[in-house]
Amino acid sequence: MERSSANLWRKINSRYNLVGCKCQNCGTLYFPSRVVCRKCGRDSKITEAKFSGNGVISSYTNIRVPPDSFKDEAPYTIAIVKLDEGPSVEGHVVESGGEVKIGSRVRAVFRKMYVEGDEGLIYYHYKFELV
Amino acid sequence: MLYGIVGYGVYFPVYRIKVEEIASVWHEDAGSIKKGLNITEKTVPAIDEDAATIAVEAARRAVSHAGIDAGEIGAVYCGSESHPYAVKPTSTVVATAIGAGNNVMAADLEFACKAGTAGMQIAMGLAKSGMIRYGLAVGSDTSQGRPGDALEYTASAGGGAYVIGGGKDEVIAEITHTLSFTSDTPDFWRREGASFPSHGGRFTGEPGYFKHIIGATKRLFEVTGMEASDFDYAVFHQPNGKFPINVAARLGFDMKKIENGLVTPMIGNTYSGSSMIGLAATLDIAKPGEKILVTSFGSGAGSDSFAIEVTENIEKNRGRSVKVRDLIEKRKIYVNYSTYLKNRSSIRKK
Ligand SMILES: [Zn+2]
Numbered sequence: 001m002e003r004s005s006a007n008l009w010r011k012i013n014s015r016y017n018l019v020g021c022k023c024q025n026c027g028t029l030y031f032p033s034r035v036v037c038r039k040c041g042r043d044s045k046i047t048e049a050k051f052s053g054n055g056v057i058s059s060y061t062n063i064r065v066p067p068d069s070f071k072d073e074a075p076y077t078i079a080i081v082k083l084d085e086g087p088s089v090e091g092h093v094v095e096s097g098g099e100v101k102i103g104s105r106v107r108a109v110f111r112k113m114y115v116e117g118d119e120g121l122i123y124y125h126y127k128f129e130l131v
Numbered sequence: 132m133l134y135g136i137v138g139y140g141v142y143f144p145v146y147r148i149k150v151e152e153i154a155s156v157w158h159e160d161a162g163s164i165k166k167g168l169n170i171t172e173k174t175v176p177a178i179d180e181d182a183a184t185i186a187v188e189a190a191r192r193a194v195s196h197a198g199i200d201a202g203e204i205g206a207v208y209c210g211s212e213s214h215p216y217a218v219k220p221t222s223t224v225v226a227t228a229i230g231a232g233n234n235v236m237a238a239d240l241e242f243a244c245k246a247g248t249a250g251m252q253i254a255m256g257l258a259k260s261g262m263i264r265y266g267l268a269v270g271s272d273t274s275q276g277r278p279g280d281a282l283e284y285t286a287s288a289g290g291g292a293y294v295i296g297g298g299k300d301e302v303i304a305e306i307t308h309t310l311s312f313t314s315d316t317p318d319f320w321r322r323e324g325a326s327f328p329s330h331g332g333r334f335t336g337e338p339g340y341f342k343h344i345i346g347a348t349k350r351l352f353e354v355t356g357m358e359a360s361d362f363d364y365a366v367f368h369q370p371n372g373k374f375p376i377n378v379a380a381r382l383g384f385d386m387k388k389i390e391n392g393l394v395t396p397m398i399g400n401t402y403s404g405s406s407m408i409g410l411a412a413t414l415d416i417a418k419p420g421e422k423i424l425v426t427s428f429g430s431g432a433g434s435d436s437f438a439i440e441v442t443e444n445i446e447k448n449r450g451r452s453v454k455v456r457d458l459i460e461k462r463k464i465y466v467n468y469s470t471y472l473k474n475r476s477s478i479r480k481k
Binding site (some may be wrong): 012013016017036072074081094095097109110111112113122124127 | 145146155175178179180183184187191215224227228250291307462464473
């Protein structure tokens with residue numbers, strides 16, 4: 001986990017609203033955002049693109065022995081979600097209650113990801129919930 | 132020109148704790164508590180939820196219910212008594228998370244359980260004066276009751292959000308009048324840095340809740356020339372399931388007019404969200420032309436009263452939201468007392 005205000009601030013739009021990018025030259029969508037299109041290289045025309053947050057779980061794992069920052073949350077589920085627009089993203093699945101399956105439909109929700117002790121910043125982030 | 136509600140949304144967590152579970156920890160009689168407070172269970176926030184995440188979820192629903200471009204929202208006011216930061220506004224998080232952009236007036240409000248309706252009044256004033264096209268008012272809380280305190284049975288988590296604006300084709304419920312009744316009353320408070328609120332016990336009822344709700348509502352009757360019989364529904368702040376029934380009777384409203392908006396018996400007291408969620412549950416079923424009275428209450432103390440008239444436009448937006456009653460039943464995960472404490476950050480792994 002990053003511990004700097006600048007890092008938090010730069011990523012806010014992608015973390016809150018799943019804002020990635022689109023190459024206007026070939027139409028490819030990316031999340032997270034890229035500076036250069038993988039297909040077009042020098043001909044890339046990158047613009048911002050917001051993803052709906054709707055998608056399907058393509059893979060998942062239940063975490064029982066978490067990193068220190070998530071110790072109060074375990075057990076929890078991390079999944080790879082294939083967004084309806086194409087790209088795949090990793091994310092926590094909230095209140096999964098052991099019901100997660102490959103192919104489960106999900107939508108993005110807004111949650112706390114990480115809290116820096118009693119006096120630090122609170123990092124908000126998209127997570128996913130089963131629809 | 133009509134001014135009032137253009138869209139609304141509510142949110143509360145899926146976790147619930149029953150009165151029986153809390154009562155068993157303190158060796159109290161669940162039956163008499165359920166009867167005395169008219170409440171069966173309450174919502175509990177997940178470990179990764181706070182007043183800001185709840186505000187964002189409610190606000191996103193309100194914006195999509197309104198069917199507007201979030202970029203046209205010119206003001207965001209978030210009311211809560213459990214803002215995640217003492218300094219760092221919840222409203223900045225909400226404005227960004229709904230995509231309102233940077234050209235937005237924003238501030239956090241605090242007035243115990245009525246900070247959300249205070250935001251509706253501010254947004255209404257700004258919209259009516261032409262300073263903004265739309266304003267967003269949110270009330271959300273993850274309220275805390277001291278373990279063992281009577282408040283522990285009711286203090287829950289949830290929120291409501293309203294898009295306020297003008298336009299005869301957009302306003303789904305016109306706010307025909309709003310006013311407040313305010314006094315310096317020490318019924319309930321929490322000092323900076325204190326984890327739990329303190330209250331004046333029995334003092335919270337008569338000189339707090341009842342005096343202010345009755346004061347504001349009677350003043351609204353006087354100013355508008357309306358009376359209880361002119362309204363089809365009434366929504367009052369719901370610190371428990373009993374007070375709103377009592378105050379409704381004292382103001383001349385029968386049970387039928389308040390039962391649709393009475394949600395505390397199933398979800399607990401969501402504080403700043405309470406009367407806003409009650410209003411949402413009422414708008415869910417109200418028909419064009421029907422009139423709704425809303426009077427909130429915040430300790431400290433004050434009440435905001437609204438006379439609302441539902442318009443034809445309400446039918447256009449119906450399909451865009453899930454009804455409050457359906458949300459309450461949709462998904463529930465019951466937790467025991469220790470999980471409840473953990474989710475509320477009262478206990479932590481070393
Ligand atoms: Zn390309």
